[in-house]
Amino acid sequence: MKTFRAIAFFAFASLAVCSIHAQAACGPHGTRASMLVTTDWLAAHLNDPKLVILNIGDKTDYDAAHIPGAQFIQMQDVNQRQDAEGLSLQLMPPDKAAEAIAKFGISNDSRVILYPSKDWFSPMTRIYLTLDSIGLGAQTSILDGGLPAWTKESRKVTQDVPHPAAGTIKPCANSDVVTTISDVQSNIKKSGVAIVDGRDFEFYSGEKKSFDKGGHVPGAGSLPFTTVFDADGKLKSPDTLESMFRTAGVKKGDRVIVYCHIGQQATAVYFSARTLGYNVQLFDGSWQEWTKKDMPIETGAQAHQ
Numbered sequence: 001m002k003t004f005r006a007i008a009f010f011a012f013a014s015l016a017v018c019s020i021h022a023q024a025a026c027g028p029h030g031t032r033a034s035m036l037v038t039t040d041w042l043a044a045h046l047n048d049p050k051l052v053i054l055n056i057g058d059k060t061d062y063d064a065a066h067i068p069g070a071q072f073i074q075m076q077d078v079n080q081r082q083d084a085e086g087l088s089l090q091l092m093p094p095d096k097a098a099e100a101i102a103k104f105g106i107s108n109d110s111r112v113i114l115y116p117s118k119d120w121f122s123p124m125t126r127i128y129l130t131l132d133s134i135g136l137g138a139q140t141s142i143l144d145g146g147l148p149a150w151t152k153e154s155r156k157v158t159q160d161v162p163h164p165a166a167g168t169i170k171p172c173a174n175s176d177v178v179t180t181i182s183d184v185q186s187n188i189k190k191s192g193v194a195i196v197d198g199r200d201f202e203f204y205s206g207e208k209k210s211f212d213k214g215g216h217v218p219g220a221g222s223l224p225f226t227t228v229f230d231a232d233g234k235l236k237s238p239d240t241l242e243s244m245f246r247t248a249g250v251k252k253g254d255r256v257i258v259y260c261h262i263g264q265q266a267t268a269v270y271f272s273a274r275t276l277g278y279n280v281q282l283f284d285g286s287w288q289e290w291t292k293k294d295m296p297i298e299t300g301a302q303a304h305q
Contacts, residue, residue, distance in 0.1 A: 027135025027172045032275035035128075036235060037141045039150050042067070042113060052110050052164070055147070056124040057117025065157040067115065067143075067150060071104055071164070075126045075264065087285050087292075088262040089126070091178060094134050098171035101131065105164030112136065115143035115150075121229050125267040129282060132274075135172030142271070144234045179281040181289050184257055188296075189219035194250040196258045198225040198266030199287070206299030210261050211291040215299035217259065221248030225260065225268040241272050250278070259283035259290070 045051055046068060053070040055062050062072040075089065078100045083090040092100065106112060112131060116124050124142060131140045143150070151157060187193040197204045197220045204222040206214030216222070223244055230236055236244075250256055256278050260266035263284045273280035283289075291297075 027174065028138045029132060029174070029274055030138045030140065031277070032238065034138055035141055035271070035275050036144045037113060038144060039153055039155065042143055042150075043155060045111075048111065050107075050110050051113065052104060052106050052167075053113045053115070054104065054127065055115060055117060056127065057120045057147075061117040061147075063159065065147075065151070065159065066117070067147065068156055068158045068160070069162055070115070071162055073104060073127060075123050075130075077103075078127060078130045085289075085292075087289055089264055090284055091130065091133055094171040094173040097130060097134050098169040101134070101136075102167040102169045105167050106136070106169060107167035108136075108169055110136075110139065110167060112140040113143055114140065116146040116233070118146070118148070119229075119233060121233070122225055122265045122268045125271040126264050128271055129177060129267045133174055133177040134169065135174055136169075137174070137274075142235075146233045148233055176279070176281060178263075178284040179257060181283065181285055181293060181295070183281075184217060184259070184283050184290075185295060187257065188217065192254055194245075194248070194254040194256050195220040196223050196245075196248050196250065196256060196266075196269060197221065198223060198258050198260040198269040200224050200226065203261075203287075205301060210287050213287075213291045213297060215297040217290060218296050218298045219249075220259075220298075221250070223248040223258075223269055225265040228268050228272040235272065235275065238276060241276055245273065245276070245278070254278075256280040257283055259286040262286050262288050 053067055054073045055066045055070040059072060080090045080092050082088055114124050114127055128140055195217050197216045201222055201224055202208040203210050204216045228236055256273050258266040258269045263282060263286045266282055270280055270282050
């Protein structure tokens, strides 16, 4: 059985690498089947040589206990803290992102598993998006339920810290992962494009302000990032997520643009949309850039319910 699992793992990894090189434009995006793994799957593959496990959360939690082989990572390790325009948490240029990601021992043929120590879902999905942006999305997964699911089953944890050699990544920039403010502006209330606000509803409605302004991009629907994972930290079912996107105004065949405060929270919505096979992009500048450039704003309850 162990031999079979090893063969299956390397077959998967080989297919992923072949797919990367077979596509002239870039690497493929993941599907729900590749984007989520179970605790059973991870336990069976802990010793696979191409596996890289990344822990997202408080450093003190990581130091206290983490999954064997896991490294500690923060969003800022693989994203710009601030770009030339003063916008927070922006994607690095592909070559710089690849260099930063490779420091964790990741190469083009690695199988990468992300998991949160507790409920750090959007920092985790932001790192997923970063990997997706350079062509590694199809070989990157989230451990469904994170560390809580792992420890609930009394699986082994450790305080040992791995120090892998740097990997080698030839980036293959996916142009359909993030989008620009001009794209959002030109698609306000346009048929075939659904703009979705991933912040808590009180910011969407205007009850609370973000960057000194309340409200949302005109025509945008609301799908708070906190609602896509269940109480056990597992991604909700496809049917439930489909219903949530429909409530947010997404119609079959729509291109979806998601945004939040600075491009972090909405990545949980981005991740969810990718598991459903949606054509989805993150507006990386999000509300920070929208308000900074004095774009139009709507307030009030969601119009699509």
